[in-house]
Amino acid sequence: MIELSQARTQRLLAVHGWSGTVLGLFLYVVVLTGTIAVLAHEIGAWSAGGQTLDEPFSVPVDTLIREQVESSNEAWREEIGIFGSVSGNIRIWMHEHATNPESGNTEDYGRLVEINPVSGDVVNDVEGWSGEVFGNNPISALEDFIVELHVNLHLPHPWGLYATGILGFIMLLAAVTGLLIHRHLIREAFLAPRLKGALLTKRDRHVLAGTWSLVFAFVLAFTGAFFSFAISLALPVVAATGFDGDQEAVIETLLGVPVPEDTTAVELANLDEMAATVKGEAYSGVAGYSVSNWGRADARVVVNTYPAEGSMSGKQYSFEGATGHFLGEKALVGTAPSVGGAALALMGPLHFGSFAGLLSKFVWVALGIAMTYVTYTGMQLWVQRRSDEPLWRGFGHWLMIVGIGTPFALTLCAHTFFAALGGGGDAYAWTAWGFVGASAFALLLGVILQKRTVAAENLLIWGLAFLLATLPLTRLLSGGTGWPSAIQNGDLVIVGMDVLMLVSAFFVALWRSSILRKLVTQAGLPIVERSTAT
Amino acid sequence: MSRGHSKQIPLSLAKQQSDELSEAKRQRRRLISRWILAGPLAFIVSVLIMASMPMWMPMGAGNVNHLAFSVLLFPAIWVAIVMYVLLEENMTRAAVLLVILFFANGIPVVLGVMKMLAAMQAGGAT
Numbered sequence: 001m002i003e004l005s006q007a008r009t010q011r012l013l014a015v016h017g018w019s020g021t022v023l024g025l026f027l028y029v030v031v032l033t034g035t036i037a038v039l040a041h042e043i044g045a046w047s048a049g050g051q052t053l054d055e056p057f058s059v060p061v062d063t064l065i066r067e068q069v070e071s072s073n074e075a076w077r078e079e080i081g082i083f084g085s086v087s088g089n090i091r092i093w094m095h096e097h098a099t100n101p102e103s104g105n106t107e108d109y110g111r112l113v114e115i116n117p118v119s120g121d122v123v124n125d126v127e128g129w130s131g132e133v134f135g136n137n138p139i140s141a142l143e144d145f146i147v148e149l150h151v152n153l154h155l156p157h158p159w160g161l162y163a164t165g166i167l168g169f170i171m172l173l174a175a176v177t178g179l180l181i182h183r184h185l186i187r188e189a190f191l192a193p194r195l196k197g198a199l200l201t202k203r204d205r206h207v208l209a210g211t212w213s214l215v216f217a218f219v220l221a222f223t224g225a226f227f228s229f230a231i232s233l234a235l236p237v238v239a240a241t242g243f244d245g246d247q248e249a250v251i252e253t254l255l256g257v258p259v260p261e262d263t264t265a266v267e268l269a270n271l272d273e274m275a276a277t278v279k280g281e282a283y284s285g286v287a288g289y290s291v292s293n294w295g296r297a298d299a300r301v302v303v304n305t306y307p308a309e310g311s312m313s314g315k316q317y318s319f320e321g322a323t324g325h326f327l328g329e330k331a332l333v334g335t336a337p338s339v340g341g342a343a344l345a346l347m348g349p350l351h352f353g354s355f356a357g358l359l360s361k362f363v364w365v366a367l368g369i370a371m372t373y374v375t376y377t378g379m380q381l382w383v384q385r386r387s388d389e390p391l392w393r394g395f396g397h398w399l400m401i402v403g404i405g406t407p408f409a410l411t412l413c414a415h416t417f418f419a420a421l422g423g424g425g426d427a428y429a430w431t432a433w434g435f436v437g438a439s440a441f442a443l444l445l446g447v448i449l450q451k452r453t454v455a456a457e458n459l460l461i462w463g464l465a466f467l468l469a470t471l472p473l474t475r476l477l478s479g480g481t482g483w484p485s486a487i488q489n490g491d492l493v494i495v496g497m498d499v500l501m502l503v504s505a506f507f508v509a510l511w512r513s514s515i516l517r518k519l520v521t522q523a524g525l526p527i528v529e530r531s532t533a534t
Numbered sequence: 535m536s537r538g539h540s541k542q543i544p545l546s547l548a549k550q551q552s553d554e555l556s557e558a559k560r561q562r563r564r565l566i567s568r569w570i571l572a573g574p575l576a577f578i579v580s581v582l583i584m585a586s587m588p589m590w591m592p593m594g595a596g597n598v599n600h601l602a603f604s605v606l607l608f609p610a611i612w613v614a615i616v617m618y619v620l621l622e623e624n625m626t627r628a629a630v631l632l633v634i635l636f637f638a639n640g641i642p643v644v645l646g647v648m649k650m651l652a653a654m655q656a657g658g659a660t
Contacts, residue, residue, distance in 0.1 A: 008620075011620055012620060172609055226605070226609060233581070241647065241650075331596050333598050340594055340603055
């Protein structure tokens, strides 16, 4: 039990409420999209209609990669990233560092090739600046849209990162103040339902969900703020004070000491043989390769692996490119294993929930839903306590419009995305327009039904349930893979995502349908009281 | 009439009203100070602490501890400062502490930035 004076508790309560309310709507959008983005990889595989291979590097790939690299511009052999795509193909990003005349900044320019590792066919081949080539794979349009909304709120760089960084700080503050003001943490974690029609009150539900997701909220807010500010603020600041403003020098220090230059032409050793060497180590499957100075005496190859059983992050193994000589395990950050490097390497798995495959992802999604609920009900409580004031009543109306309008718009943009994929339209544009159109519809509904909040809420909820239930159908009608062939090919993620949509539609409908609620109650299952708009 | 009425207010009541007014003013001043200290100043001080950390923190075995911890601890430093200001009753003490942190970290940072600018100018001249 945490003891605080009454004045301090009141102060913390005010900060907890105001911090969650002033920027709460934006925080809600970031938390909701973050919860969905945990499944970004699965959304990608679902969009792609199946994967060529679950692990694209489980077959010999050296010849395929060598063919592409050695037929490309020689300057692009400076840095080559080789990794798997959402479709289970291999992507080769051959590039050099050059000054972009448009931005005036040093950026990566080169060619991105996607190859089917089984047939060897080139699936996609584009040339340009990194920002352009990575934003043009139609299959990734939905996944990219959701991730971009979560990371940048679709604001230009670096303003989007500043915005989400500040939201991360707000969430961190809400979590810490929440921890201190809820003095009976253990008791609140096992809160007994108050007998109000055998249902929990709205405040109790907020406290219950908040208590269980408190540690999670702290971890997410901390790692989220770290990711937003690390690139946009910390890197330039640390570079300015410690490295005479040289950001490249900071990155080189983080990645390890560069190899002394030797431009003598030497053929690169076999990549498959390097993968075979790695198999002798704590092997968990090759996730990709990074090659610097391909075809030169100073070439270095780093083999990246997936996280091994019981490990939070993958490993890196270093090889001399010219000889294929195994140099041993490479620290993920820095020149040797260190506490700082290990702590930095933990940030990703902790934020993305990717450290134990689908199991940890499902836990992260469940806790993410709890966090979304806490953010939303926190604002509802704040408004409800001030419902005498017209301004706060109005805010309550728009809170509902944004609260239900956001998942409504995200689901509609998934429909327009699949329609564009099937119809050959620009998937990026159609996804964005689907979201904008649905948001505009929700806002218009909010204006038209300004005095009838419950009616607007009902329309949006039923609309959301309908869109979720019909999404698998839209996917199928757009030429997506059917369940029989998905099961036959072992692409269970397609079936899983479709079922997830149908189950979500059922729960959204359950929230509003008195008939469904009666059926569930008769079956003896517990049911949560539906909220009414404030 | 009103002047006559005000003359009839007992001295003790007038003193009480004046005390209440000055107490309200004091409360308001404290609130504004707390907002400034926990808002912009806490953010600036935490950025300065992050910026100065690579200058004094040991590099460690991988030569990255000084960078990693300065970047990693930035959110923790910020929330620690904000929580301290929120829980501190004595605003003068909080202000003094933050000003000390501001200068203790700000001076090395300014010197580092000046060194960077000098290096950039020298690079431009050659």
